[in-house]
Amino acid sequence: MVVFQEDSFLKVTDVGKDCGDFTKIDLSDDLCAIVTYVDLSFNSLTSLHGLERFASLQILILDNNDLGDDIELPRLSNLHELSLNNNNISNLDSLLNKITSCTPVIVYLSLLGNPACPTEMENSSYTERDYQEYRWKVTEKLSELRFLDSSPVGARRSSDQLVAKHVGPLDMELIEELFPTATFTRRKTPGASNFATSASFGRLRYCYRGKQSEGNRFIRDKDL
Incomplete structure (x- = not known):
């Protein structure tokens, strides 16, 4: 496991499949209290257990892990950017309910590469209409969202x-x-x-x- 920390930025790599989360990381409570940006990409994570310690977290990157529909989001009242690209999330409604209750100030969300995000790049059976309906559902549930996946919410809404x-x-x-x-x-x-x-x-x-x-x-x- 490799931990890189600089001021309020924390990046963790090589957690390993035998761990599944990052609770083995030895971080002081004082450090957790000041960290606002955490990058946990490419760690084969199946759980977010331990993230509840980061009360000041604003940006969370969880790309390319093994997170599924059983994901439990900790209460992160200051989180405004969440990236979950390339995971195994298929139940969009369940995820949106968790985001609404646990991270109420989210303005940036990316779910590309998940079964819940119907893009033609991932599956040729999907159409632009499928992706547009997905965007409607997400932005309806998360009314404060300003950026979804690869484009601003305002730009898409104006064309709708x-x-x-x-x-x-x-x-x-x-x-x-x-x-x-x-x-x-x-x-x-x-x-x-x-x-x-x-x-x-x-x-x-x-x-x-x-x-x-x-x-x-x-x-x-x-x-x-």
């Missing part, structure tokens, strides 16, 4: 804006249930006092035609 046209009240309730994090714009049929009963919706698209730019009026052929 939907428009619902000619939708009746009951239809609209169903659509909002299917797309809980989407932003909807309702449009009335001209001259109608209420929404019609037929439903149609799609992604908002912006088509630039050049007319909106006042600068175009001052460009001449010689400037091109």
Whole structure:
């Protein structure tokens, strides 16, 4: 086992499969109290037992271990970045419940390489739609999240804006249930006092035609 510690940063390597966690590391309580960044990647970990000692922990890297659905997250009230790439987690709902209750201020989360994260790179049977639904579920549960996997949450959410046209009240309730994090714009049929009963919706698209730019009026052929 190799332990590297510098100020508030701690990196542990070569824990070994015979250990499964890192409770054998001899760290003083004073050191645990000041550590804010822990990297435990590539250690074949199956348990997080012992992490509860790091009360000030803000960043936790657990990539490339053997953590599964039985993972028990310690209560880390200051943790805001958690990376669990390339583990064996398949139950997304269970993991999100644990994150919500144990690490309430998470703003960065990465789950790439787990069965719970349906990416085409890991399994060709998955589609972009599967991954998008996964992102919707995660960001709905973790409302303060700002970065998920490889992209900011805001960037993805802005592309998820939907428009619902000619939708009746009951239809609209169903659509909002299917797309809980989407932003909807309702449009009335001209001259109608209420929404019609037929439903149609799609992604908002912006088509630039050049007319909106006042600068175009001052460009001449010689400037091109």
